[in-house]
Amino acid sequence: MQPFKINVPQPVLDDLHYRLAHTRWLDQLEDAYWDYGTNCEYLQQLAAYWQNSYDWRTQEAKLNEFAQFTADIDELGLHFIHIEGKGPNPVPLMLVHGWPDSFFRMVKLIPLLTDPAAHGGRAEDAFTVIVPDLPGYGFSERPTEKGYDPKRMADVLAKLMTKTLGYKKYVAHGGDWGSSIVEQLALNHADNLLGIHLTDVPASHAKTADKLPDLSMAEKAFVVKNKAWQEKEAGYQKIQGTKPETLAYGLNDSPVGLLGWIIEKFHAWSDHDGNIEHTFTKDDLLTNVMIYWVTQTIGSSVRLYYEAMHSPALAAPTHTKVPTGFAIFPEDITPAPREFAERFFNVQRWTEMPRGGHFAALEEPGLLVADLREFVWPLREETR
Known part of the structure; x- marks a missing residue:
């Protein structure tokens, strides 16, 4: 375990600005809006800001305010944030991100969780927070062998928490792929978990939902809505699940290509009134993309x-007894009803939020933190 600071070499930034200045732009249909994909007019505005106004060094310095480390786990260098909680009995809490993001997804949560008394909460609600970059994401090393599915990712994170950091019991939270990975933690490393907290039911369950017996009316509506979403929005899953590297050559070589691919997801999956910048700042959007660009991890x-897609672990029927809390945000990707979640999880808390979307930790950090505090409070007895 070694201390880590982000320090992107200047030639990488110089190369980025050269590529941005030499972008070959597409034509745009009239009134296309976002119907055909990322809106060209908005992408040009964001790319111009990226080239002329965005300051990576400022963002880099902000990220480096968090204590960061790397550790070798299964011969793979894993990058993570580790911040001790300020309270009488801080509970270890691991926050697990998904795609298309990284540890950056969770940074707004960290001060609220680690120092609640400074943010309108109680000191006894403090957490010690661990935020890893998944293998192949952000500043973690890229796997060089096949097989890093959610189960194997969970095994790596379990070793981080128990062997590297020495926690016997902890809580894990996740969204997107983080939900699948945290579920695998609960299925395979339950003895070390106080509880798990998720913002969605892992998508692998939704894919076979229509084959489940005795579906409720709410579950049947969920199946219909999810199928419609798959038809309209899930093309990226098919590409990334079948021929990911064919796509990645272009995204790794073109900053605007990468920006367009990722920003479309933030626009489609978040809660806003048609203007994505009512939910995210340009700096938030670009810092997330920059982490992919400077690490070449797309x-x-x-x-x-x-x-x-090729994982036997995700194909098997599952149910975990680990206490589970759900924070469901209305503009997330086809939110599932509680009875569907209860088929797979020991649901102890279910909260339907008044607003927010898929990137809840960035969109509504206050709502998410409040729900985490309430969910974990009765579990803290095991750590006293």
């Missing part, structure tokens, strides 16, 4: 879809 990140 290819290794999208391989997770291929690995998951």
Whole structure:
């Protein structure tokens, strides 16, 4: 375990600005809006800001305010944030991101969780927070062998928590792929978990939902809505799950290509009134994309879809007894009803939020933190 600071070499930034200045732009249909994909007019505005106004060094310095480390786990260098909680009995809490993001997804949560008394909460609600970059994401090393599916990712994170950091009991939270990985933690490393907290039911369950017996009316509506979403929005899953590297050559070589691919997901999956910047700042959007660009991890990140599609662990029926809390945000990707979640999880808390979307930790950090505090409070007895 070694201390880590982000320090992107200047030639990488110089190369980025050269590529942005020499972008070959597409034509745009009239009134296309976002119907055909990322809106060209908005993408040009964001790319111009990226080239002329965005300051990576400022963002880099902000990220380096968090204590960061790397550790070798299964011969793979894993990058993570580790911040001690300020309270009488802080509970270890691991936050697990998904795609298309990284540890950056969770940074707004960290001060609220680690120092609640400074943010309107109680000191006894403090957490010690661990935020890893998944293998192949962000500043973690890229796997060089096949098989890094959600189960194997969970095994790596379990070793981080128990062997590297020495926690016997902890809580794990996740969204997107983080939900699948945290579920695998609960299925395979339950003895070390106080509980798990998720913002969605892992997508692998939705794929076979229509084959389940005795579906409720709410579950039947969920199946219909999810199928419609798959038809309209899930093309990226098919590409990334079958031929991820064919796509990745272009995204790894073109900053605007990468920006367009990722920003479309933030626009489609978040809660806003048609203007994405009512939910995210330009700096938030670009810092997330920059982490992919400067680490060249778009290819290794999208391989997770291929690995998951070929994973026997995700094909097997499951149910975990680990206490589970759900925070469901209305503009997330086809939110599932509680009775569907109860088929797979020991649901102890179910909260339907008034607003927010898929990137809840960035969109509504206050709502998410409040729900985490309430869910974990009765579990803290095991750590006293």
